[in-house]
Amino acid sequence: xxxxxxxxxxxxxxxxxxxxxxxxxxxxxxxxxxxxxxxxxxxxxxxxxxxxxxxxxxxxxxxxxxxxxxxxxxxxxxxxxxxxxxxxxxxxxxxxxxxxxxxxxxxxxxxxxxxxxxxxxxxxxxxxxxxxxxxxxxxxxxxxxxxxxxxxxxxxxxxxxxxxxxxxxxxxxxxxxxxxxxxxxxxxxxxxxxxxxxxxxxxxxxxxxxxxxxxxxxxxxxxxxxxxxxxxxxxxxxxxxxxxxxxxxxxxxxxxxxxxxxxxxxxxxxxxxxxxxxxxxxxxxxxxxxxxxxxxxxxxxxxxxxxxxxxxxxxxxxxxxxxxxxxxxxxxxxxxxxxxxxxxxxxxxxxxxxxx
Amino acid sequence: xxxxxxxxxxxxxxxxxxxxxxxxxxxxxxxxxxxxxxxxxxxxxxxxxxxxxxxxxxxxxxxxxxxxxxxxxxxxxxxxxxxxxxxxxxxxxxxxxxxxxxxxxxxxxxxxxxxxxxxxxxxxxxxxxxxxxxxxxxxxxxxxxxxxxxxxxxxxxxxxxxxxxxxxxxxxxxxxxxxxxxxxxxxxxxxxxxxxxxxxxxxxxxxxxxxxxxxxxxxxxxxxxxxxxxxxxxxxxxxxxxxxxxxxxxxxxxxxxxxxxxxxxxxxxxxxxxxxxxxxxxxxxxxxxxxxxxxx
Numbered sequence: 001x002x003x004x005x006x007x008x009x010x011x012x013x014x015x016x017x018x019x020x021x022x023x024x025x026x027x028x029x030x031x032x033x034x035x036x037x038x039x040x041x042x043x044x045x046x047x048x049x050x051x052x053x054x055x056x057x058x059x060x061x062x063x064x065x066x067x068x069x070x071x072x073x074x075x076x077x078x079x080x081x082x083x084x085x086x087x088x089x090x091x092x093x094x095x096x097x098x099x100x101x102x103x104x105x106x107x108x109x110x111x112x113x114x115x116x117x118x119x120x121x122x123x124x125x126x127x128x129x130x131x132x133x134x135x136x137x138x139x140x141x142x143x144x145x146x147x148x149x150x151x152x153x154x155x156x157x158x159x160x161x162x163x164x165x166x167x168x169x170x171x172x173x174x175x176x177x178x179x180x181x182x183x184x185x186x187x188x189x190x191x192x193x194x195x196x197x198x199x200x201x202x203x204x205x206x207x208x209x210x211x212x213x214x215x216x217x218x219x220x221x222x223x224x225x226x227x228x229x230x231x232x233x234x235x236x237x238x239x240x241x242x243x244x245x246x247x248x249x250x251x252x253x254x255x256x257x258x259x260x261x262x263x264x265x266x267x268x269x270x271x272x273x274x275x276x277x278x279x280x281x282x283x284x285x286x287x288x289x290x291x292x293x294x295x296x297x298x299x300x301x302x303x304x305x306x307x308x309x310x311x312x313x314x315x316x317x318x319x320x321x322x323x324x325x326x327x328x329x330x331x332x333x334x335x336x337x338x339x340x341x342x343x344x345x346x347x348x349x350x351x352x353x354x355x356x
Numbered sequence: 357x358x359x360x361x362x363x364x365x366x367x368x369x370x371x372x373x374x375x376x377x378x379x380x381x382x383x384x385x386x387x388x389x390x391x392x393x394x395x396x397x398x399x400x401x402x403x404x405x406x407x408x409x410x411x412x413x414x415x416x417x418x419x420x421x422x423x424x425x426x427x428x429x430x431x432x433x434x435x436x437x438x439x440x441x442x443x444x445x446x447x448x449x450x451x452x453x454x455x456x457x458x459x460x461x462x463x464x465x466x467x468x469x470x471x472x473x474x475x476x477x478x479x480x481x482x483x484x485x486x487x488x489x490x491x492x493x494x495x496x497x498x499x500x501x502x503x504x505x506x507x508x509x510x511x512x513x514x515x516x517x518x519x520x521x522x523x524x525x526x527x528x529x530x531x532x533x534x535x536x537x538x539x540x541x542x543x544x545x546x547x548x549x550x551x552x553x554x555x556x557x558x559x560x561x562x563x564x565x566x567x568x569x570x571x572x573x574x575x576x577x578x579x580x581x582x583x584x585x586x587x588x589x590x591x592x593x594x595x596x597x598x599x600x601x602x603x604x605x606x607x608x609x610x611x612x613x614x615x616x617x618x619x620x621x622x623x624x625x626x627x628x629x630x631x632x633x634x635x636x637x638x639x640x641x642x643x644x645x646x647x648x649x650x651x652x
Contacts (some may be wrong), residue, residue: 059449061456137634143448144393148584149633152626155581159626163619277577281456288453316468323460330454331442 048255373606379583404559432555591639
C-alpha cells in the first residue's frame with residue numbers, strides 16, 4: 001500500500017496535463033502547448049539534475065552539455081546523407097535491415113540517414129560513455145572543484161560544438177526529421193501534431209517521474225540521501241558512496257540526453273545555445289527554486305519558469321531573472337520556494353483545519 | 357617558427373598570463389579569508405574596465421582608472437555586506453550558487469548599462485600602432501604596462517600581507533578565524549576587506565588589459581575560469597605559485613594559438629584544468645604532506 005502511494009501524484013499529474021489541455025482548448029490558446037511541450041523536455045533534464053543535486057548532493061554545472069550531446073548526436077546521425085554511398089555493400093545491408101532510412105528533406109532532396117531509433121540509441125550510449133569517463137574522476141572531487149570541473153566540461157562541449165563543422169558551428173543543425181514512435185505517433189513540431197506531441201512529451205515526463213520516484217524510494221534512494229546527509233557516516237555503514245554517486249551522475253546525464261534528443265526532433269533543429277553554460281546554470285536555478293530534494297517541486301518550477309521564458313515574458317531580462325532567482329532562493333529560502341517558512345505555516349494551518 | 361616569432365608569442369603569452377595570475381591572486385585573497393571561490397571575480401575586471409571607459413570620456417585617463425577602481429571596490433564591499441555576510445555559515449553548495457547568481461546578475465546589468473558593443477580604453481602610451489622593438493619582435497608599449505602593473509600589484513600585495521597590521525590580521529583570519537577573533541581582530545571586516553581588495557585589484561587588471569584584448573560585457577566568465585585554473589594549478593591559496601602558473605597557462609595558450617585554430621584555445625585551458633583536477637587537485641607546487649591534508 002505504501003509503495004503505491006508515491007505514484008498517486010503521477011496520476012494526479014496526468015489528470016492535470018489533460019485538464020490543462022482542455023483549459024487551453026477552451027481559452028483558444030492551443031499554441032501555448034508548443035512551449036509546454038518544450039518545457040516538458042527541459043523538465044526531463046531537471047528531473048535528472050534533481051536526482052544528482054538534491055539526492056546525491058553533487059552540483060553539476062555541465063548538464064546542458066549532456067543535453068547537447070544527446071541532441072547533436074541524434075541530429076548528426078539523422079541528417080547525414082549517405083545516399084551517394086548507396087552502392088557500398090555495408091550501407092546497402094544497413095539499409096536492408098532498417099538501420100538506415102530513406103526520406104525526403106524539405107528541399108525535396110533524397111536523403112539516406114540513420115533511423116531515429118538507431119540515432120536515439122547511439123545518443124544514449126555516447127552520453128552514458130562520456131558521462132562515465134567524465135564522472136569517474138569528477139565524482140571524487142568536492143565542492144568548488146566539482147563545480148568548476150563540470151563547468152569546464154560544459155564549456156568544452158560548447159566550444160567543440162561552436163568550432164566544428166560537422167555540428168554546424170554557430171548555425172547549429174537544422175532539417176532534423178520527425179521521430180516516428182509507434183503507429184501514427186511521431187515527435188514532430190509542426191502545428192497538426194501539436195496536441196499529440198503535448199501528450200507524448202508529458203507522458204515521457206511522467207514515465208521519467210515514475211522512474212525517479214521508484215529510485216528515490218528504494219534502497220538506492222535511501223543510500224543517496226544518507227550520502228547527502230553525511231558521507232562519512234554513509235561510508236561507514238558499508239555504502240559504496242563513490243559508485244552510487246557515479247551511477248546517479250550517469251543516470252542524470254541520460255535524462256538530459258533523452259530530453260535533448262526529443263527536443264531536437266521536436267524543434268527540427270539544435271543550436272549551440274543549447275550547450276551554453278547559461279543553460280546549465282538555468283537548470284541548477286530551477287532545481288534550487290524547486291527545493292533541491294523535491295522532485296515534484298523541481299518539475300513544477302522547471303516547467304513554469306521555462307514556459308514563461310519560452311513565451312518571452314522576461315524579455316531582455318531573461319538571464320537576469322534566472323540569476324536573481326538563484327541569489328534570492330539561496331539567500332532567503334534554501335529549501336526552495338515551496339518550502340518557505342511562511343508557506344509551510346500556511347500548509348500546516350490547512351492540515352490542522354482539515355484534521356479538526 | 358623564427359626566433360622573432362617565438363619572442364612575439366612569448367610576450368603575448370605572458371601578457372594574458374599575468375592577467376590570469378592577477379585573477380588567480382584575487383581568487384586566493386577571498387578563498388584564504390572565507391573558503392569561498394567567488395565565481396563573480398571575472399565580472400569585477402569587466403566592471404572596472406567598463407567604468408573606466410565611460411569615465412575616460414569626461415576625465416583624464418589616470419583619473420578614470422582611479423575612479424573605476426574605487427567604484428568596483430565599493431561594489432565588491434557591498435556584495436560581501438549584502439549577500440555573503442548573511443549566509444556566512446551556509447554550505448559550500450549554497451555559496452557557490454550565490455556567487456554564480458551574482459555573476460549572472462552583474463553581467464546582465466552590464467549588458468543593460470553598456471550594451472553588447474566591444475569597447476576598449478585608449479592605449480596608456482602611444483597608440484595601437486606604436487611598437488617597441490625587443491629582440492627583433494615588435495611589442496606594444498601596453499604589454500609593458502600590463503607586465504609592470506601586474507608586478508607592482510603582486511609586490512604591493514606581498515608587502516601588504518607581510519608588513520602592515522591589517523595585512524597580518526587578514527592572514528591571521530585565514531589561518532584560524534576563531535583564534536583571530538579572540539585576539540581582537542574584527543574578522544567580519546577582514547572578509548569585507550578581502551572582497552574589496554580583490555574587486556579593486558580585478559578592476560585595475562581589467563583596465564590595463566582593456567586596450568590589448570578589448571572589453572565586452574560577457575568576457576568575465578572565461579577570465580574567471582582561467583583565473584581559477586591558474587589558482588588550482590598553483591594550489592588554491594598559494595599566490596606566489598599562482599603567478600608562475602598564470603604565466604605558464606598564458607604561454608601555453610599563446611603557443612596553442614600559433615599552431616591550432618583559435619576556436620580551440622579555450623578547450624586547451626579547460627582541458628588543463630580538468631587534468632589538474634583529476635591528477636593533482638592540490639596543485640603542481642604543493643608539498644606532499646599538504647596534499648595529504650587537503651585531500652583527506
